[in-house]
Amino acid sequence: MQIHFNDLFSQYRELQVEIDAAIKKTIENSDFVRGDEINRFEKAFSSKTGSLNCISCANGTDALRIAMYALGMPPESEVIVPAHTWISTAAMVTEAGGVPVFCDTMENDFIINHELIADLITPKTVGIIPVHLYGQPSDMVNIMNIAKKFGLWVIEDCAQAHFAKIKDKQVGQFGHAATYSFYPGKNLGAMGDGGAITTNDPEIAIKMRRFANHGGLVKGEHLIQGINSRLDTIQAAILRIKLSSVDEWHEKRRSVASLYSKALNGLCEIILPCERPGTSHAWHLYVIKTKRREALREYLSENGIPTLVNYPTALPLLPCFPETNMQHRLFQKAYANQDKILSLPMHPYLTVEMTQYITNHIHQFFEKE
Numbered sequence: 001m002q003i004h005f006n007d008l009f010s011q012y013r014e015l016q017v018e019i020d021a022a023i024k025k026t027i028e029n030s031d032f033v034r035g036d037e038i039n040r041f042e043k044a045f046s047s048k049t050g051s052l053n054c055i056s057c058a059n060g061t062d063a064l065r066i067a068m069y070a071l072g073m074p075p076e077s078e079v080i081v082p083a084h085t086w087i088s089t090a091a092m093v094t095e096a097g098g099v100p101v102f103c104d105t106m107e108n109d110f111i112i113n114h115e116l117i118a119d120l121i122t123p124k125t126v127g128i129i130p131v132h133l134y135g136q137p138s139d140m141v142n143i144m145n146i147a148k149k150f151g152l153w154v155i156e157d158c159a160q161a162h163f164a165k166i167k168d169k170q171v172g173q174f175g176h177a178a179t180y181s182f183y184p185g186k187n188l189g190a191m192g193d194g195g196a197i198t199t200n201d202p203e204i205a206i207k208m209r210r211f212a213n214h215g216g217l218v219k220g221e222h223l224i225q226g227i228n229s230r231l232d233t234i235q236a237a238i239l240r241i242k243l244s245s246v247d248e249w250h251e252k253r254r255s256v257a258s259l260y261s262k263a264l265n266g267l268c269e270i271i272l273p274c275e276r277p278g279t280s281h282a283w284h285l286y287v288i289k290t291k292r293r294e295a296l297r298e299y300l301s302e303n304g305i306p307t308l309v310n311y312p313t314a315l316p317l318l319p320c321f322p323e324t325n326m327q328h329r330l331f332q333k334a335y336a337n338q339d340k341i342l343s344l345p346m347h348p349y350l351t352v353e354m355t356q357y358i359t360n361h362i363h364q365f366f367e368k369e
């Protein structure tokens with residue numbers, strides 16, 4: 001049986017006619033930068049996320065950088081970020097002139113532990129960037145209460161959680177801005193790089209547009225020194241087509257997760273990911289935990305089942321963050337999780353037979369001892 005970790009080819013096959021036509025049309029119009037497709041995608045994405053403004057940009061990393069510029073980063077500002085996430089979240093704080101302050105994550109939910117945030121706040125703290133890691137919504141109600149109390153901004157990093165919800169409200173609608181990545185493997189992915197920021201504040205939106213576009217809204221205007229971060233027009237056309245299928249893909253991911261959880265429930269050697277009460281998980285990744293991760297990973301690989309580790313090292317322990325490096329005791333959960341987490345294949349094209357094949361092999365691995 002052929003199992004892919006993610007299956008972008010099947011996704012292409014599903015929408016091939018529309019995608020090919022959209023690419024052709026963009027090329028024939030020589031519409032490579034900006035243009036109508038960009039406006040149409042931004043409108044479609046803001047309406048789908050329930051946001052008043054969408055600013056497209058080159059990738060999810062730039063989206064963080066642009067959002068931080070617009071929300072304010074005086075020199076040496078401190079920004080609180082989770083200790084275990086994709087590198088961009090923290091590296092962009094440094095890039096924006098600030099200092100990332102790491103907060104430990106939750107043992108089984110993987111998201112930032114909001115109870116630890118208040119103790120990390122100093123007079124230099126300007127913001128918090130919760131990450132809805134693997135598609136699991138962070139505790140936005142509590143985080144927004146803390147932010148309000150201390151006068152901080154909040155950027156929700158939604159790169160892994162397109163259309164996840166807390167009660168009936170989508171993630172990205174709690175903070176002052178939300179950032180998205182359309183990296184091909186994300187729940188809504190382009191055929192190359194792409195990103196966006198959403199915000200309900202019109203002034204912040206204009207600041208973001210200026211910063212991402214050489215400091216001006218129109219050609220020749222340079223009110224500030226900005227950067228050049230654009231979504232390619234071809235990618236916008238592709239994304240707008242894919243946007244109409246994301247609800248269906250979301251449901252399929254949810255059913256794969258539920259098949260996994262049903263089949264693996266009761267296996268005491270592994271801890272299963274869970275959906276926090278009152279939330280709807282986007283299941284970008286289905287991440288189990290086991291002390292025997294490396295051996296299980298090898299066994300699955302021998303049987304044609306690809307897995308990943310997202311991410312092998314908690315950020316404070318990486319050599320690129322020297323000030324915080326090696327302080328294991330401060331990031332106990334993140335540090336404990338990094339050696340146990342294992343991401344199983346996750347995409348909308350996994351069939352019942354495929355998930356059974358995967359879960360049967362996990363059972364066999366633990367039974368063969």
Ligand SMILES: *Cc1c(COP(=O)(O)O)cnc(C)c1O
Pocket residue numbers: 059060061062085086088089131157159160180181182183193194195
């Ligand atoms: C993918 C990702 C990003 C960065 O997105 P790119 O488009 O790859 O730059 C940022 N944060 C998180 C949590 C991500 O998963």
